Amino acid sequence: MVLIERMRAILEKLLEVFTVFLLLALTCIVLVAVTFRTFGNSLIWYDEIASIGLAWLSFYGANLAAIKRAHMGFPGLVSNAPGPLRIGLFVFSEVIVIGFFAIIAYYGYQVFEILAWDNLVSLPSINLTFTQSVIPISAALFILCELLSLPIAWQKMRSGVDSEHEAIEEAIRIAEEDLKGAQS
Numbered sequence: 563m564v565l566i567e568r569m570r571a572i573l574e575k576l577l578e579v580f581t582v583f584l585l586l587a588l589t590c591i592v593l594v595a596v597t598f599r600t601f602g603n604s605l606i607w608y609d610e611i612a613s614i615g616l617a618w619l620s621f622y623g624a625n626l627a628a629i630k631r632a633h634m635g636f637p638g639l640v641s642n643a644p645g646p647l648r649i650g651l652f653v654f655s656e657v658i659v660i661g662f663f664a665i666i667a668y669y670g671y672q673v674f675e676i677l678a679w680d681n682l683v684s685l686p687s688i689n690l691t692f693t694q695s696v697i698p699i700s701a702a703l704f705i706l707c708e709l710l711s712l713p714i715a716w717q718k719m720r721s722g723v724d725s726e727h728e729a730i731e732e733a734i735r736i737a738e739e740d741l742k743g744a745q746s
Contacts, residue, residue: 563713570629570710577626577703584622588615607684614693621700629707631715631725641724652719660708663701670697 595608627633640651677690718725 566710566713570714573707573710574626574629577622577629577707581619581623581626584615584619588612588619591615607682610682610684618696621696622703625700625703625707628704629711631711640719641722648719648722652716656708656712660705663704663708667698667701667705670694670701673697 591608591612595605595612598605598608624633635655640648640655643651673694674691677694680690682688682690682693715725718728
């Protein structure tokens with residue numbers, strides 16, 4: 563259990579660093595492109611690279627949300643259900659999510675055969691398999707994130723803890739501490 567929690571914490575930190583890097587890179591690309599366009603020199607590769615960067619940020623950001631169990635869901639429905647139904651709903655939802663991403667990973671990998679000979683239009687030196695690798699990689703990462711965060715989610719579900727209410731209570735606690743600090 564300690565090993566799983568350690569692996570989860572390391573992966574969460576890596577995903578945080580990588581998504582921040584993607585966000586900063588995308589911001590720089592947009593700022594450079596706007597600057598060049600302002601002076602009448604549009605970058606021919608901007609639109610294609612920016613859209614790929616946004617897709618990568620979305621996919622890897624979804625992985626970060628998955629490891630934190632921060633995706634939208636119905637935690638109140640599960641936590642308020644009777645014990646056996648709660649367990650069934652939890653297991654069913656996990657099977658659906660993991661199964662869905664296993665299918666995405668499989669077919670995302672299958673697309674590589676189709677894209678093997680294609681390159682970006684504006685930057686022909688970059689192969690589409692590189693840009694589209696985000697699909698199977700992030701799908702596999704999503705499964706890993708779900709599995710690594712499963713023990714904590716299982717404990718919360720078994721004890722009837724609603725993660726949504728838990729997050730709200732934490733935000734209220736932080737706001738109250740900030741208010742007390744500001745009044746001092």
